[in-house]
Amino acid sequence: MKIGIVGSGLIGGLVGTLWSRAGHEVLFSSRHPEKLGGLVARAGGNARAGTLDEAIAFGDAILLSLPFGALPDFGRTMSEALGRKVVLDTSNPYPDRDGLMAEEVRQSERGTGPYLREWFPGVRIVRAFNSVWDQTLAKEAHRAPPRVGVPLASDDAEALEIAAGLVIDAGFDPVIVGPLDRSRDFDLGAPVYDTGMSGPEVREALGLPA
């Protein structure tokens, strides 16, 4: 699959690399694409670098891995270009980094999902890879089962299936939790957040079928 990585930092760089090594075509993007040479070389495969616009145009699927505070503006300017692409969003609202808006999202107790739905109208957003620390992902990808669980939430059933396949290709166990409103079950602060739980452990903790 063609995958555009929007935000090629710790998570975007790592997950994009896992996909490139699994045989996907990956375009890493940055506001400074000229700085991505090392990442592209390490990722191997057919990986290359470009601008954010190029990554969005390129990907059938997009990994959105930005500071949470950047999302309202990004959604406003990019939702039309994202169209019906499958967009996996990894972001978490940290008030220290993202400011008052993150505090507001956390205090609302609605979880991130309803906000993403509002900021990205009509876009097939899947919450993914937000609840596992980058160093856990780096260390445990493709380990012998039970693999690390990566919870997923989306309002779009087909997007969830595509995202689940991409989680498997990256070397983890996809756990489909439900619609975007269920994002709160694995958002920052939830009991399964940053625990490194395996897929079966996440399912048990969230009361999902084994």
Ligand SMILES: NC(=O)c1ccc[n+]([C@@H]2O[C@H](COP(=O)([O-])OP(=O)(O)OC[C@H]3O[C@@H](n4cnc5c(N)ncnc54)[C@H](OP(=O)(O)O)[C@@H]3O)[C@@H](O)[C@H]2O)c1
């Ligand atoms: N690190 C973790 O363990 C972890 C785990 C799960 C989820 N998350 C979440 O995933 C997201 C990414 O985390 P990360 O650790 O990968 O962060 P990161 O290393 O800081 O990478 C984020 C990237 O976003 C780009 N960026 C920053 N502000 C932007 C803006 N206003 N517009 C466009 N691009 C912008 C930057 O790229 P350029 O400067 O090159 O453009 C940066 O490399 C965050 O929301 C984080 O909370 C992190």
